[in-house]
Amino acid sequence: MSIVLHQFAPMYGLPNPSPFCIKLETYLRMAALPHTVEIIKGRIKSATGKAPYIELDGNVLCDSGLIIEHLERTNGHPVDGKLTLAERAQSLAFQRLMEEHLYQVAGFARWVDPANPDETGGYARAVVGLKSLLAKIIPPIVKRDIKKSLWHHGIRRHADETIWKLGIDDVHALGHWLGARPWCFCDAPTVLDAVLFAFIASIVRTPWDSPLKVATLKHRNLVDHSERMLAKYFPELVKT
Numbered sequence: 266m267s268i269v270l271h272q273f274a275p276m277y278g279l280p281n282p283s284p285f286c287i288k289l290e291t292y293l294r295m296a297a298l299p300h301t302v303e304i305i306k307g308r309i310k311s312a313t314g315k316a317p318y319i320e321l322d323g324n325v326l327c328d329s330g331l332i333i334e335h336l337e338r339t340n341g342h343p344v345d346g347k348l349t350l351a352e353r354a355q356s357l358a359f360q361r362l363m364e365e366h367l368y369q370v371a372g373f374a375r376w377v378d379p380a381n382p383d384e385t386g387g388y389a390r391a392v393v394g395l396k397s398l399l400a401k402i403i404p405p406i407v408k409r410d411i412k413k414s415l416w417h418h419g420i421r422r423h424a425d426e427t428i429w430k431l432g433i434d435d436v437h438a439l440g441h442w443l444g445a446r447p448w449c450f451c452d453a454p455t456v457l458d459a460v461l462f463a464f465i466a467s468i469v470r471t472p473w474d475s476p477l478k479v480a481t482l483k484h485r486n487l488v489d490h491s492e493r494m495l496a497k498y499f500p501e502l503v504k505t
């Protein structure tokens with residue numbers, strides 16, 4: 266089996282600035298599936314136009330969740346195989362909370378919040394590999410598109426304080442649910458740990474300071490969990 270993972274370049278001492286890319290790369294390492302990484306430069310050449318995606322024996326598969334589902338099924342469920350049906354249901358519900366809801370608030374913090382440093386030029390250069398002229402032209406366009414999509418999603422129609430509250434409520438739920446456990450289920454990390462790591466790390470280890478980041482940093486158990494995951498799966502990124 267040959268797997269090529271297409272994703273953005275690493276940034277901020279994280280495996281990736283995109284939580285979905287962190288999730289999938291973590292999964293491939295958890296499942297010990299050999300793969301190579303191709304850094305996306307310019308247009309994202311997947312059917313959905315989104316990253317990450319993989320080439321599996323020459324076929325392109327999109328969407329981190331669908332890719333993981335496929336790899337789990339075809340490799341004997343190496344990561345989530347021990348979970349009960351009830352645990353799988355909880356795992357899915359929390360994944361959806363992070364990917365479909367918390368992601369919107371994190372996107373607001375990154376791309377829209379007027380109180381945040383404008384990182385988008387450096388981000389576009391380093392992450393998407395744009396040359397300097399394009400790195401000036403493209404970020405405002407991306408910013409405008411993200412603002413538009415948050416508006417169409419509906420979350421941007423709330424006052425800023427309400428948007429922060431909606432995301433912070435998600436983080437409280439995650440922190441209270443994880444409690445003192447080292448991993449989400451059982452005695453070893455599962456797919457939900459990869460997603461939790463991806464989202465918490467991409468909130469607390471990126472330069473965008475926001476009420477969401479402040480509230481997340483107060484959940485020491487979530488921060489410790491993301492540090493445990495980084496040390497376990499990306500030891501090369503841990504400063505000694």
Ligand SMILES: N[C@@H](CCC(=O)N[C@@H](CS)C(=O)NCC(=O)O)C(=O)O
Pocket residue numbers: 283284285286309314315316317327328329330
């Ligand atoms: N459901 C998708 C979401 C992927 C996603 O939203 N990726 C973002 C980066 S975090 C992206 O590629 N955005 C580029 C775009 O929308 O043009 C997955 O799980 O892979």
